[in-house]
Amino acid sequence: MDDQACPRCKTTKYRNPSLKLMVNICGHALCESCVDLLFLKGSGSCPECNVPLRRCNFRVQLFEDSTVEKEVDIRKRVLRDFNKKEEDFMSLKEYNDYLEEVECIIYNLTNNIDVIETNKRIEQYKKENKEMILRNKIKIGKEELELEELLEEEKQCDEIRKKELIKEEQELKKKKIREKEALIDELMFSNADAKNIVNAFTQSAQAAKEELKQTTSSPAPKATQFSTGIKFGRAQHTVYPMPKIEDGPLFTYKAPEVVVDGPEPPLWNSIETTGYIVHMRPETIEERAGGYTANIACMRALQEAFVGLYHVKQRPEPANTDG
Structure with missing residues (x-):
């Protein structure tokens, strides 16, 4: 307390x-x-x-x-000037160093440590980065303005929807009252059996409910709008055709030529016939569905085994015996 x-x-x-x-x-x-x-x-x-x-x-x-309140105020005041983003730095390390410097400034001001020197650092930073601070403030202001506009638009849509729901409920209540009054009038002034009249009205009400259910069971897809103002849904997007590039000849695949200095590695078709495959674990059904086979692993293992033999030593140039 x-x-x-x-x-x-x-x-x-x-x-x-x-x-x-x-x-x-x-x-x-x-x-x-x-x-x-x-x-x-x-x-x-x-x-x-x-x-x-x-x-x-x-x-x-x-x-x-109350110290937390003080830190919140200081943080807001400092971050108004120290408003750089990650894209303003060349590397992630520079950005992390910048964030660490900001936290040190906030900590010093919150705990009254070197307040004069810290304020001098802030003023020096503001002088050196005046243009960038102003540019980022304008950018942040535009983003906040756009967000406020989206939130206001969302609020207006919600209010319109609420009014529509209230209107629909009122119309439904009026319709039920009219049906009830019509049933009472029919019972009072008609010579038909009361049971048949009630059954007819019941069937008519059920048919109206079924018709309403069928019309509302498959509504048109509507966009879902979240608090951020971003709409998600099946919106119609303009699809632009891909530009045709006709410059140059078409691509033609050519198998790479591997120059080896030693025994030739086994070919793809000879892996099974020469018995290399017996040392490999057979692939499972899931791996085979994904395009993987034991031949691929075997070929890779063989290529890694022969890789030391692929190197071709540079032959020494013949000595010049002229003169």
């Missing part, structure tokens, strides 16, 4: 269940009443660290530990 208490007025959650603790950039919590009292003119200083604060920057504390 000590963590959930205002450090100034000592009010706790136990005494006041509706207590709201608020934090600012310094990370020290104050209850809402103390914030209104101390920052009546809109600005003031923190009672614990004397950091100048503004009333508009106070917000309700979400985490029990």
Whole structure:
């Protein structure tokens, strides 16, 4: 309960269940009443660290530990300038070093370690990467704007769908009331047997249900839209023909010529006849379905065995005996 208490007025959650603790950039919590009292003119200083604060920057504390709130604020502020992406670096190591540097800066500011030097590093970085920071901010702003537009579009579609469902339910209720009134009128003013009238209405209602079920059993495929705004479904895509390349002759396969200096390796057809295959494990049905046979493994083993004999030594050039 000590963590959930205002450090100034000592009010706790136990005494006041509706207590709201608020934090600012310094990370020290104050209850809402103390914030209104101390920052009546809109600005003031923190009672614990004397950091100048503004009333508009106070917000309700979400985490029990105020240090976490402070780290969240610092992380948001630092990442607004340190907004590089992985594609901005030449290698993954450089990107990881950059992320490590960002975490060190956040840790120092959160725990009040070398605050002055850390702020100098931030200012130096902002000067050296001013154009890239601005470009990435514009890019992030566009992405956020597009996401907000997609979410707003999704919200509007949901509202339209809800209105349609409510309208369908109301129409269904009105239809049931009309059918009920028609059945009552038929029973009151018709001379036919009441049992037959009820059966006729029941059969008519069942037929209408079956017809409705058949019409709704195979609806047209609709796109599914998730919270990201990306639509999935059987959409019609334009298929462009592949360009024809007529330059040059057509490809013709030619078997490679292997120059060996030693015994010739066995051919594919002679692997089984010469008895090499008896030393190999036969392939299973699943392996054979995948295109693998024992002959392939045998041929590879033989080629690896003979590979040392394939090397052809360069013959020395004849000595020049002229003159």
